[in-house]
Amino acid sequence: MSGLGCSAIYFLDQKGKIIISRDYRGDVNSTITERFQRKVLELDERTLKPVFTERDTTFIWIRVNNIYIVSVAKGNPNVALMLTFLYRLQEVLCSYFGELEDESLRDNFVITYELLDEIMDHGYPQLTEVKVLKEFIKTEANKLAATDKKKKSKEEKITDIMVPTAASNVVSWRPEGIKHPKNEVFLDVIEKLNLLVSANGNVLRSEIIGRVHMRSFLSGMPELKLGLNDKVLFDMQNRTTSGKLIEMEDIKFHQCVRLNKFESERHISFIPPDGEFDLMTYRLDTHVKPLIWADCVVENFTRSKIEYLVKTKTQFKAKSVANDVEIIIPVPPDVDSPVFKANTGTVRYVPDTNSMVWSIKQFAGRKEF
Numbered sequence: 001m002s003g004l005g006c007s008a009i010y011f012l013d014q015k016g017k018i019i020i021s022r023d024y025r026g027d028v029n030s031t032i033t034e035r036f037q038r039k040v041l042e043l044d045e046r047t048l049k050p051v052f053t054e055r056d057t058t059f060i061w062i063r064v065n066n067i068y069i070v071s072v073a074k075g076n077p078n079v080a081l082m083l084t085f086l087y088r089l090q091e092v093l094c095s096y097f098g099e100l101e102d103e104s105l106r107d108n109f110v111i112t113y114e115l116l117d118e119i120m121d122h123g124y125p126q127l128t129e130v131k132v133l134k135e136f137i138k139t140e141a142n143k144l145a146a147t148d149k150k151k152k153s154k155e156e157k158i159t160d161i162m163v164p165t166a167a168s169n170v171v172s173w174r175p176e177g178i179k180h181p182k183n184e185v186f187l188d189v190i191e192k193l194n195l196l197v198s199a200n201g202n203v204l205r206s207e208i209i210g211r212v213h214m215r216s217f218l219s220g221m222p223e224l225k226l227g228l229n230d231k232v233l234f235d236m237q238n239r240t241t242s243g244k245l246i247e248m249e250d251i252k253f254h255q256c257v258r259l260n261k262f263e264s265e266r267h268i269s270f271i272p273p274d275g276e277f278d279l280m281t282y283r284l285d286t287h288v289k290p291l292i293w294a295d296c297v298v299e300n301f302t303r304s305k306i307e308y309l310v311k312t313k314t315q316f317k318a319k320s321v322a323n324d325v326e327i328i329i330p331v332p333p334d335v336d337s338p339v340f341k342a343n344t345g346t347v348r349y350v351p352d353t354n355s356m357v358w359s360i361k362q363f364a365g366r367k368e369f
Helices: 033-039 080-096 101-107 107-119 130-136 231-236 259-265
Strands: 009-012 020-024 051-054 057-064 067-074 186-196 203-217 223-228 249-253 268-270 275-284 290-302 307-315 321-330 344-349 355-364
Touching: 009 033, 020 101, 020 107, 033 057, 051 203, 057 080, 067 080, 080 101, 080 107, 080 130, 080 223, 101 107, 107 130, 107 268, 231 259, 268 275, 290 321, 307 355
Parallel strands: none
Antiparallel strands: 009 020, 009 067, 051 057, 057 067, 186 203, 203 275, 223 268, 249 275, 290 307, 321 355, 344 355
């Protein structure tokens, strides 16, 4: 088992210098960062890999803003576990610092080491639930302001070092004794549509990426059940329906969901964390037509003048409205002094991305502009 866990965690800046490191096993040498620099920082971004092995050491890393979070392991580690852990570590640090950058790490050495000690033990992930961690790591972090990034608060001493029972409970994501004056649960289904369309207007590939976001304000230890119009469930029970069934792929649940219940009964049964969390994410591989269609005609008048005619129309019901629509049109990198004329919304030139952005605040169904 010694080769399955993590040997050390490193936080590196853009030049590969160590900001913070935590060695869990003492079996990695001081040349680790130099080897990482050779394999990542000095190579073309197009050839980078999030996981690579050099000799007997495996490097697993992610990049967040201007820092690299690197997990180093000996032997044959569980790569999927470590990648998941690194993203959970990012979420924990963002919840404490507001924004994760090299400056926020340098301002919060003490609290970062406390968190690294609590969330991992001898290279094995232990506790990554933010609400539970905040019960016994009470040091206030120096947060980066959104504008001037100045320190907003001072560090305070830890006043209570008692480990909450949730840390050693079966339900580690929810502390006991929660009370709310109202018992409420809010559930939102948020979906993103990805489309690949050919030049002649045919949809080559389409998929829906969705997540179920919950806000839970319930007392005690409630057990909730959520049912879906799931095609697999109806096939298991030999049932038919006139309604539309969905066939979800790439399903990922929050740790509170009882996976054995879902496998056997296709019901989502769980004791929710308190507050906001994503219950599940999923993908639907389904044929969907574009909700907003954009057509662009480019005409060259002279060597120094080019004209774009962009037309856009909505392909959903007239009673529906799309809010805050942005249509991005790529243009040549040497564009100078562009002039825009739009019968609705506003257009601006964005030289950083070599594009013009047409913003329409409200776009009703069955309309064309």
